[in-house]
Amino acid sequence: MRCPILDLPLSDDLDILRAATLRFTQREWPIEKLRAAADGGPAIEAGYVQRAAELGWFAALAPEEDGGGSISGSGLVDAAVVAVERGRSLQPGPFVPMNVVVAALAREGSPAQRAAVLPGLMAGTTVATWAAAGSAGTWGAGEAIRWARAPGGYALAGTACLVQDADRADYFLITAGASDGISQFLVPAQMPGLCVRPVGSIDLSRSFCEVQLTDVIVPDDALLGQPGTAAAAAAEHELQVACVLTVAETIGAMEQDFQLALQYARDRIAFGRPIGSFQAVKHLLADTSLLLESSRTLCDAAARAVSNGDAGPELASVAKAYVGDSAIQLGQNCFQVFSGIGFTWEHDHHLYLRRLTMDAALYGDPAWHRTRLARFYGLPDASISDGDGHGAANR
Amino acid sequence: MAQPTADLEEYRDRARAWLAERLEPRRLDDPAGADPAHWTQERDQRERAIQRILFDGGYAGIAWPKEYGGQGLTAAHQQAFDEAARGFRVAEFGILGRTTWGICVPTMLAHASPAFLTRHVPRVLAGEELWVQFFSEPEAGSDLAGVRTRATRDGDRWILRGSKVWSSGAYYADYGLCLARTNWDVPKHRGLTWFAVKVDQPGIEVKPLRQLNDRSEFCQEFFDDVELTDDDVIGEVDHGWTVARTMLVMERQVGARTRMRPVAGGRRPAADLVSLARQAGREHDPRVQDLIARAHILDVVQAELSTRVQELAAAGGRDAASLACYPKLAAGTGTPARALIGIEIGGGPGLTWPGGASPPAGVSDYLGARAQSIAGGTNEMMRNVISERVLGLPREPSYDTDRPFSEVVRRAAEWGRPEGTRGKAG
DSSP states (O other), X not given: OOOOSSOXXXXXHHHHHHHHHHHHHHHHOOHHHHHHHHTTOOOOOHHHHHHHHHTTXXXXXXXXXXXXXXXXXXXXXXXXXXXXXXXXXXXXXXXXXXXXXXXXXXXXXXXXXXXXXXXXXXXXXXXXXXEOBOTTSOOOTTSXXXXXXXXXXXXXXXXXXXXXXXXXOSEEEEXXXXXXXOEEEEEESOOTTEEEEEEOOSOSSSOEEEEEEEEEEEOGGGEESOTTHHHHHHHXXXXXXXXXXXXXXXXXXXXXXXXXXXXXXXXXXXXXXXXGGSHHHHHHHHHHHHHHHHHHHHHHHHHXXXXXXXXXXXXXXXXXXXXXXXXXXXXXXXXXXXXXXXXXXXXXXHHHHHHHHXXXXXXXXXXXXXXXXXXXXXOOOTTSOOSSSOOOOOO | OOOOHHHHHHHHHHHHHHHHHHSOBOOTTOOOSOOTTTOOHHHHHHHHHHHHHHHHTTOSSTTSOGGGTSOOOOHHHHHHHHHXXXXXXXXXXXXXXXXXXXXXXXXXXXXXXXXXXXXXHHHXXXXXXXXXXXXXXXXXXXXXXXXXXXXXXETTEEEEEEEEEOOTTGGGOSEEEEEEEOOSSSOGGGSEEEEEEESSSTTEEEXXXXXXXXXXXXXXEEEEXXXXXXXXXXXXXXXXXXXXXXXXXXXHHHHHHHSOOOOSSSSOXXXXXXXXXXXXXXXXXXXXXXXXXXXXXHHHHHHHHHHHHHHHHHHOSSOHHHHTHHHHHHHHHHHHHHHHHHHHHHTGGGGOOOTTSOOOHHHHHHHHTTHHHHTTSOHHHHHHHIIIIISOOOOOOOSSSSSOHHHHHHHHHTTTSOGGGTTSOO
């Protein structure tokens, strides 16, 4: 079904990774299993994450001295190749948050923290996720959870939303704020005061939770890196990694939904012709193809930029904002091509539409990222009121 | 065919030293562009003189064949020279520079006879010939194969009659690359021929058109029994569509190269809109900031798509001509959207300006932005190519591809008339 349009050819090594990931997803979690799970059947078992780890899903962003390493020279580019295949078949499990935690440990972790957690993460025997989003769906570092000094360590309090796979996590990466600045913590799941509540979501393919911390006291050695500017820079990097990988997963899902719509337009007959021969339908699909190919090139540009540290913050937000909007538009356009059949539970389209819509919201929705971009233009922060009624509406 | 880097570096350095001795440094306030307000006789002579210097020094047509006056080197050498020349005042021919060097000559090199190329290409390189496209007509735009300008055999001559339009920069061109119908009794794609038409000759009138934004770049030409010879034919008689396809590809590719706006990383994103927001006193407005971000994102999309399509074209193996429709469609949809953002940020005050002054850039941009959706292939044509050639969707039924063109024109005039009344006057 896959035909290259504006995607760059992969190197042989990366293509082997892509093909292995495709085989894995078809074998381990074909769409029928997702459907069964959505109807109350078994969810993924621990073995899924471990077998995925054997393909290197969680090692690309880890340092070589800790047993990680990349094929292409950029761990993020490798992981993005995996992410596209994951999105194509709506794979479950904490791929993006696990890689964010690995990236955070690689960058900020002490030797002891790395030794304690990284091997398990890379082997898929330990699950970790990132608790960062505030209750209003904002992803500004430290907006969800507050930290303070406490006897014997640090006190954490607050509620993080949209935490993927928190109910199966062994560790949480917590990005917390205070008047003293941002701090990050690596916190084991079994802590008094830490409460995980699974939530229902539009996305049937992944599980999300709310994580509430009520006066959780963590020891000194739970602190990841240094508080303040360093932690803020680390959180910024984590956000960029999360954006690139989420966008890459979105691209895979967009490709598949689009291919299904394209095939339907060729097969469905009306007025004595395939509906795909009508210019109204052809032009809708051409515009949709432009959304997909534009999204693809932005995803590649953002992955490169974040890897090189050159314009990473800017391009990560450009890609996340554009791809979020475009994916939803693609889902809507494909829906229009499917027409009636798209309304049925049996058709795969809604599974893609659901996932794409959730992806757009994760790690900052398009509007949030556009607000973030304003700082690259040298414009004043619209969230700071200047006293005459301007700009109170930052989200 | 990678060139050793050392060779290229030496070439670049040598070119830079040569340029430093002969040309002036580039000035930022030099009026470039081809509006008649700037394109004076004096300007014309100066640009041609600069081009002559480059030609005499062996720096014209660096990657073009030696037998036609070029240097026969690689595209990498051309790029090295362009880098060296960035700081110098090289010849600026405006829109005709792009059509001559980017579209017309590459098309000739692919299809014209050696005798034709020997006559014309060295003169182009020496700054003696600028070429314009005589392409669209009042009655044929998107349907290019439906042109009605006719070239009729008359002994050993051809007689050209008809009219062309939207020919950018024709008022300072030396030659036009003209598509004419040479056979009306065959289907439309099989009766077309390309001619080189000298602009300054009896029977040709060139009329600049005043555009809605009060600029004049487009022209209309009227051909009243213009005499041509077989020497002026490019490609084969009646097989002009093959040549046209090459030309359309060149046109899309030149478009992709020239539409790029500086975008990401350290430069100033959406600088025009940022300063507009400041002028309007709306830089704090979150809605305005959102609009600027949307515009910046459109810029990045266009730049990334153009770069990607050029990379894929250079690597070969894919249908580069069809893929070039993606950045073209992105520009055709994005440019008007971006111009509208400018109007939205400027608000009512942005639509006015001090009496006697020229309109601000945002207003001209807004009025002219649809050029990107229309010129060089409309958005609808891009969507047709993408859906048919790239996505493989079936073609629309055709009413004009398999019957003589004269019949097509007659039947079209009767379109929708009841069966019994067709073929009758009125």
